Amino acid sequence: MPRDYIPILIFVVVAAAFPIVTLLVAKLIRPSAPGKTKLEAYECGIAPETDTRGRYSIRFYLVAILFVIFDVETIFLLPWAIQFDALGLFGLIEMLVFLAILIVGYVWLFRQRALKWA
Amino acid sequence: MDAILFSAADFHVLKPVILLCLFGCGILITDAFLIRNRADRWKNAIPALAAQVAVAASLVQHLGDVRSGGAFSGLNGSMQVDGFAVFFNWLFVLAASLAIVISARYMGAEGEHRGEFYALLLFAQAGMSVMAAGYDLVVLFIGLETMALSFYVLVGFLRDTRRSNEAALKYLILGAFSSGLLAYGFSILYGISGSTNLGEIAKAVAARSEGDLALFLALITCSVGLLFKIAAAPFHMWAPDVYEGAPTPVTAYVSVASKAASFALMLRIFLTAFESAAEAWMPLLGAIALVTMTIGNFAAVTQTNVKRMLAYSSIAHAGYILLGLVAGNETGLRGVAVYLLAYVFMNYGAFALVAALRREGEAAEDIDDFNGLYHRAPGYTILLAIFMLSLTGIPPLAGFYGKYFIFLAILREGYYLVAVFAAIYVAVSAFYYFRLIRACWLLEEGEQQKPAQLDMNFGTRAALVACALLTLLIGIYPQPFIDLAGESVLAALR
Numbered sequence: 001m002p003r004d005y006i007p008i009l010i011f012v013v014v015a016a017a018f019p020i021v022t023l024l025v026a027k028l029i030r031p032s033a034p035g036k037t038k039l040e041a042y043e044c045g046i047a048p049e050t051d052t053r054g055r056y057s058i059r060f061y062l063v064a065i066l067f068v069i070f071d072v073e074t075i076f077l078l079p080w081a082i083q084f085d086a087l088g089l090f091g092l093i094e095m096l097v098f099l100a101i102l103i104v105g106y107v108w109l110f111r112q113r114a115l116k117w118a
Numbered sequence: 119m120d121a122i123l124f125s126a127a128d129f130h131v132l133k134p135v136i137l138l139c140l141f142g143c144g145i146l147i148t149d150a151f152l153i154r155n156r157a158d159r160w161k162n163a164i165p166a167l168a169a170q171v172a173v174a175a176s177l178v179q180h181l182g183d184v185r186s187g188g189a190f191s192g193l194n195g196s197m198q199v200d201g202f203a204v205f206f207n208w209l210f211v212l213a214a215s216l217a218i219v220i221s222a223r224y225m226g227a228e229g230e231h232r233g234e235f236y237a238l239l240l241f242a243q244a245g246m247s248v249m250a251a252g253y254d255l256v257v258l259f260i261g262l263e264t265m266a267l268s269f270y271v272l273v274g275f276l277r278d279t280r281r282s283n284e285a286a287l288k289y290l291i292l293g294a295f296s297s298g299l300l301a302y303g304f305s306i307l308y309g310i311s312g313s314t315n316l317g318e319i320a321k322a323v324a325a326r327s328e329g330d331l332a333l334f335l336a337l338i339t340c341s342v343g344l345l346f347k348i349a350a351a352p353f354h355m356w357a358p359d360v361y362e363g364a365p366t367p368v369t370a371y372v373s374v375a376s377k378a379a380s381f382a383l384m385l386r387i388f389l390t391a392f393e394s395a396a397e398a399w400m401p402l403l404g405a406i407a408l409v410t411m412t413i414g415n416f417a418a419v420t421q422t423n424v425k426r427m428l429a430y431s432s433i434a435h436a437g438y439i440l441l442g443l444v445a446g447n448e449t450g451l452r453g454v455a456v457y458l459l460a461y462v463f464m465n466y467g468a469f470a471l472v473a474a475l476r477r478e479g480e481a482a483e484d485i486d487d488f489n490g491l492y493h494r495a496p497g498y499t500i501l502l503a504i505f506m507l508s509l510t511g512i513p514p515l516a517g518f519y520g521k522y523f524i525f526l527a528i529l530r531e532g533y534y535l536v537a538v539f540a541a542i543y544v545a546v547s548a549f550y551y552f553r554l555i556r557a558c559w560l561l562e563e564g565e566q567q568k569p570a571q572l573d574m575n576f577g578t579r580a581a582l583v584a585c586a587l588l589t590l591l592i593g594i595y596p597q598p599f600i601d602l603a604g605e606s607v608l609a610a611l612r
Contacts, residue, residue, distance in 0.1 A: 014498065090124065094124075101139075102145065104143040104146055104147060105146075107146075107147060107150065108146040108147065108150050111150035112150065
């Protein structure tokens with residue numbers, strides 16, 4: 001039994017060795033000329049102006065959570081839509097129950113003015 | 119495709135859970151559309167109590183079916199309604215009703231009275247109901263998380279109170295950690311047996327040899343996860359902070375209902391899945407129970423805040439209840455059930471009185487705040503004395519019978535040393551319970567009588583009197599309650 005796992009062990013060793021060997025070889029053959037400009041953000045970004053851990057409105061957080069909820073809703077709707085024929089009436093009712101629960105949450109949020117940006 | 123159909127039998131099994139979810143969602147909607155004034159918020163308690171009545175009705179149906187035709191299961195065997203599930207569901211109905219009744223005034227005094235509060239109480243109860251009736255690891259875990267997620271929000275419900283926020287964060291982090299451990303244990307159990315059904319797992323565990331490493335690992339991770347939930351030492355550190363910071367009705371609900379639900383889960387898993395490995399877990403849980411009683415009782419002695427004192431005392435009670443499981447015989451498990459039933463009433467009574475002392479702008483949670491309470495509210499102080507004596511375990515009160523059966527059970531199994539220690543700790547616990555009683559009656563020289571008044575409404579009064587009457591009733595005429603508890607235990611042992 002343990003012999004069956006030897007390929008996995010070999011895979012782990014190869015996976016670990018690959019970056020180590022690459023970095024070592026690169027270090028050996030490349031010229032070394034450190035400079036301040038080399039540490040600056042180049043085409044992949046702009047230099048930060050302020051502290052990145054600033055405060056921002058909690059509304060962003062709320063919007064993110066709402067997005068996740070309705071995102072998950074779509075994720076559940078998609079497989080149901082694909083298997084619509086196979087699931088039949090049972091699937092339809094089940095999905096309506098699921099949507100009803102989400103709509104209760106949506107109505108509640110709306111009445112709590114959680115969606116109002118002011 | 120017939121297999122996935124939701125049959126009438128499945129509906130019958132799930133009925134309490136469905137009712138709770140429907141009423142919970144209904145409260146969210148009615149609160150949003152019908153209740154306009156802040157002063158009318160207490161009306162949300164009405165549908166919440168109606169939900170309890172509806173659940174109670176479906177439980178009566180369940181009990182009738184179980185008595186006439188034995189246990190029945192639904193949803194492809196992932197839920198099982200038996201005496202055990204019905205008994206624990208009764209406990210949750212009682213605990214939730216009392217929490218709702220106490221909350222109406224308390225949350226108003228805190229200025230955080232909202233419809234969601236009642237909806238979350240019901241959602242938590244739905245999770246607990248699933249925990250009591252679940253017979254499948256995935257279903258049990260979903261029930262546990264439904265309960266826990268609702269409780270995280272309920273504990274932090276006082277948004278402007280720092281301690282409440284701190285309690286919620288601590289509860290969330292430690293709760294997530296323990297759930298993770300439990301899920302890890304469940305995954306190993308699945309690996310051992312290839313099934314998530316508890317019956318199948320029990321067969322696979324029984325087929326394993328003694329001292330099997332995978333089984334041992336599953337046992338340890340499951341135990342640690344569950345011991346976190348019941349707040350047994352050394353996994354109890356979250357309890358005092360959470361109990362102190364949470365709104366008092368929620369503290370009562372967490373300490374009674376969440377503990378009962380976690381014990382239901384624990385009994386279910388240990389008495390089915392791990393039954394054949396009993397020799398491995400009995401000494402482990404026995405040691406944990408002793409440590410829990412030691413830490414709970416001695417830490418409670420040093421507390422000056424009543425809610426913290428009750429938190430440590432509830433840790434100590436978890437130790438006693440664990441002893442019933444350690445003894446493992448029918449008497450011990452009957453003791454667990456009787457203990458949890460008595461604990462609902464005596465603990466709720468104590469917390470309801472602490473909640474009644476709460477007024478706007480004043481916490482009034484220290485033992486000093488009870489000084490001379492007898493002279494201002496003699497009737498309620500006598501009730502407080504009843505609850506404290508019952509928590510100590512003095513006959514003829516409810517708490518006595520829980521301890522009686524558990525001591526009887528461990529003596530029958532021959533654990534004399536454990537019994538001696540448990541008895542000594544009862545004496546220690548008498549010290550801190552009696553200290554509160556003493557503060558109410560006696561004022562020593564130099565001690566100030568505090569102006570704190572009991573602020574009652576009809577609901578709190580009714581809850582207090584009901585708790586006191588039932589504490590007395592179980593103590594004086596315990597037979598029907600013992601029979602009911604025995605019935606539930608036999609179902610779990612089967």
